[in-house]
Amino acid sequence: MDDHEQQAILASVLKTAVDAIVIIDQRGIVQSVNPATERMFGFGASELIGQNVKILMPSPYHEQHDGYLDWYEETSEKKIIGIGREVIGKRKDGSTFPLHLAVSEVESGSRKLYTGILRDISDLKAVEQELKRLNATLDQRVHQQAEQLHQAETQLIEKEKFATLGRISGGIAHEIRNPLNAIKTSAYYLLNARSPSPAKHEEHLQRIDRQVTVIDSAVTALSDLARLPEPNATAVSIPDIVEAILRDKQLPRSIEVRKDFPTDLPGAWVDEKQLPIVLKNLIRNARDAMPDGGVLELAAQVDDQQVQVLVTDTGVGMTAEVVERLCEPFFSTKARGMGLGMAITMAILQKNHGTMQVDSTVGQGTRFTLSLPIGGDDR
DSSP states (O other), rough: OOOHHHHHHHHHHHHHOSEEEEOTTTTOEEEEEEEHHHHHHOOOOHHHHTSBBBGGGGTTHHHHHHHHHHHHHHHOOSSSBOOOEEEEEEEHHHHHHEEEEEEEEEEEEEEEEEEEEEEEOOOHHHHHHHHHHHHHHHHHHHHHHHHHHHHHHHHHHHHHHHHHHHHHEEEHHHHHHHHHHHHHHHHHHHHHHOOHHHHHHEEEEEHHHHHHHHHHHHHHHHHHHHHHOOOOOOEHHHHHHHHHHHHOOOOOTTTTEEEEEEOEEEEEEETTHHHHHHHHHHHHHHHOTTTTOOEEEEEEEEEEEEEEEEEEEOOOOOHHHHHHTTSTTOOOOOSSSSSSSHHHHHHHHHHHHHHEEOOOTTTTEEEEEEEEOOOOOOG
């Protein structure tokens, strides 16, 4: 390819290029521009050639440009040359717009020239601004929705707290109102009877004493539930605890007890005084659920790095509603009792990092599955 062909190709590239191409000398004087430069800036080629390229720049780029060229001539340190960067261009009508500028150095005989390729990035900047606006709007909407969700959750928690408080208050009222009525009746009798016999006088005083004890027991149980001490965890043998409870409980002959404990069952890492309370409550509930007899199965296994203790009965079972409220303080399906046993059971499990699952079918029975952390060397 000869020089004439190369020049023809170069002229074609300059003419058809979409980007503006400006060639300047070492003093910043424009030597050549392509048609895209004329369209982009609104100047004719004759208006630009021979002028300092600063004509295409607004302040402060206008004032800084000669300093860049002088700095490069003195130090050869490139601040623009060979490094693409965003700049601001100025059209003939004075309007400005964003540009991407790439500058390269060209040796032409004894002269050094610089070629600048400029691309109008107005559309790109507009898209960036729109994206920023949309992101800001999205962030604001996410924040608003998160705040609304937080408020809804707070309201729900408050409603649940009030609902639970209402049920607990109802339980407390039930446990205290009956003894208070008995006390009130006896006090009324003692205050208004004209000549009560010593026996009647003693009977009503004893009734008052008994009912005060009932009230005190209810308040003490609730206080103990609220102030349950922190557990002192050690490796506890589940089979040993079960055996001790069974010896103490003396279950009716109508209840068949089946046990299934692996010989290599690891100990549970729990409080050795608190876990027996849990198992006693579950065994007692199983006994009460089988008034006509049945089967009580006590088993344990290791699953997912936990000791699982299973207490299964073939008793009357529970509805889903009862299961849901089972651990609620003062809730009970029994004719007698304060309904704190399962609440204390759940509190103990939580403090010992354990969980409980309840599966029950009316008329078929109930299974309680306790999951406890493994103790000892297996912990």
